[in-house]
Amino acid sequence: MGKKVKWSWASAFVGAASATAVATLLSARPKDPTFHLVSIKLTSFKLNLPHVDAELILTVHVTNPNIAPIHYGSTAMSIFYEGTLLGAAQVKAGSQRARSCQVLKLPTRLDGVELAHHAGKFFADVAKREMVLDAKVDIGGKAKVLWWGHRFKVHVDSHITVDPVFLDVIDQENRSQLEIFLA
Numbered sequence: 001m002g003k004k005v006k007w008s009w010a011s012a013f014v015g016a017a018s019a020t021a022v023a024t025l026l027s028a029r030p031k032d033p034t035f036h037l038v039s040i041k042l043t044s045f046k047l048n049l050p051h052v053d054a055e056l057i058l059t060v061h062v063t064n065p066n067i068a069p070i071h072y073g074s075t076a077m078s079i080f081y082e083g084t085l086l087g088a089a090q091v092k093a094g095s096q097r098a099r100s101c102q103v104l105k106l107p108t109r110l111d112g113v114e115l116a117h118h119a120g121k122f123f124a125d126v127a128k129r130e131m132v133l134d135a136k137v138d139i140g141g142k143a144k145v146l147w148w149g150h151r152f153k154v155h156v157d158s159h160i161t162v163d164p165v166f167l168d169v170i171d172q173e174n175r176s177q178l179e180i181f182l183a
Helices: 009-028 112-116 119-128
Strands: 034-048 051-064 070-072 075-081 084-091 094-096 100-110 131-145 148-162 169-181
Touching: 034 148, 034 169, 051 084, 051 112, 075 100, 084 112, 084 131, 094 100, 100 112, 112 119, 119 131
Parallel strands: none
Antiparallel strands: 034 051, 051 100, 070 094, 070 131, 075 084, 075 131, 084 100, 131 148, 148 169
């Protein structure tokens, strides 16, 4: 028939250790975080004669799918309407545990002057109860794996459809891209 293969505990241990090492490397591969706009809340109007600015709170759900906790710096998320910068949301410096979710409340100010430049389109959007906004942000920080700290940058592009009357989120598409700096 054939040769009889001799089985040994040493070869079984080496095989199991190799499979464990490969599985660990695959699960440790950095993954892009996810962002989801949960709600928009109007907090106030600021009168800057002859203009009125709107202040909002954006509630954003963030997921860190990686095995490393992160620390990130403060930044501003730019919000666009019809290709024009409409305002910014402030992201405060913070941290997030490994493989966790958290909710961020982002204070936001929208410029009434910029919105007035698109008054015709804005009133048409109010009439059909759908307004399309775009947002972009780069978040930089540091992730520590064992004793090595690696800098990273996450670029997020969001395309959001909201009801301009009740400020409900109708639809959204969020894309994030993680870049790790090894040096």
